[in-house]
Amino acid sequence: MSDQLTPELQQKIDQVVTQLREATAQYQGNLVLANSLGAEDMVLADLLARYLPDISQFVLDTGRLPEETLTLLARVTEHYPQLQVDVYYPEAAAVEAYVREQGINAFYQSQELRKACCGVRKLEPLKRALTGRAAWITGLRREQSVTRDTVAFSEWDAANGLQKLNPLADWSTKEIWAYLRHFNVPYNELHDRHYPSIGCAPCTRAISVGEDVRAGRWWWENPENRECGLHAASSIPLRPR
Numbered sequence: 435m436s437d438q439l440t441p442e443l444q445q446k447i448d449q450v451v452t453q454l455r456e457a458t459a460q461y462q463g464n465l466v467l468a469n470s471l472g473a474e475d476m477v478l479a480d481l482l483a484r485y486l487p488d489i490s491q492f493v494l495d496t497g498r499l500p501e502e503t504l505t506l507l508a509r510v511t512e513h514y515p516q517l518q519v520d521v522y523y524p525e526a527a528a529v530e531a532y533v534r535e536q537g538i539n540a541f542y543q544s545q546e547l548r549k550a551c552c553g554v555r556k557l558e559p560l561k562r563a564l565t566g567r568a569a570w571i572t573g574l575r576r577e578q579s580v581t582r583d584t585v586a587f588s589e590w591d592a593a594n595g596l597q598k599l600n601p602l603a604d605w606s607t608k609e610i611w612a613y614l615r616h617f618n619v620p621y622n623e624l625h626d627r628h629y630p631s632i633g634c635a636p637c638t639r640a641i642s643v644g645e646d647v648r649a650g651r652w653w654w655e656n657p658e659n660r661e662c663g664l665h666a667a668s669s670i671p672l673r674p675r
């Protein structure tokens with residue numbers, strides 16, 4: 435272990451574990467972590483491995499992920515043999531149709547085509563991953579971007595029809611990295627190359643000093659629109675009990 439945990443961070447860790455334990459009871463274990471393999475989700479994966487290994491996880495492999503992300507996925511399954519990590523892929527026929535009709539990199543042409551690509555490669559697999567679930571867990575944080583500054587600890591996900599838990603909503607970037615370093619958690623090596631937020635390879639770039647942490651995602655679009663649809667605005671925010 436390295437870096438000491440502050441009392442404030444230890445308290446936040448305890449709150450996350452409490453929230454997830456209560457949610458496990460409330461939803462009778464029918465909840466799942468959407469693990470994007472980003473820094474926040476690695477904190478959550480590590481916490482689940484320590485305290486709640488029965489909560490399963492899924493990863494969406496869009497077919498356009500960076501090699502470094504796939505390397506991390508392999509490391510996660512080796513590092514945490516106690517965790518169940520399911521990988522969901524897009525429907526091959528839908529990807530083939532999109533590429534045939536629009537082109538392999540059509541997402542650069544318009545926001546409509548970008549969202550269509552995210553729909554095929556992310557949203558449809560997400561729907562399958564969430565089918566039958568009562569709640570899902572995400573690593574969303576308010577500090578991440580203008581599109582996330584109202585994230586609640588628990589909120590109704592109207593788009594997907596289940597509860598969404600965001601236990602790291604009030605964590606700072608500094609706290610995320612203090613946790614990762616303290617517990618020597620594996621993480622995506624792109625983070626060390628100025629990629630604070632990592633998605634598909636063609637839609638992610640490194641950022642410069644002073645830029646917003648999500649400035650490297652769909653950088654050619656307006657910041658207010660830089661979401662893929664996985665986290666559509668929810669309607670009823672609820673704090674954890």
Ligand code: SF4
Nearest residue numbers: 541551552555634637
């Ligand atoms: S992030 Fe880019 S490549 Fe990935 S699904 Fe969305 S548009 Fe397609």
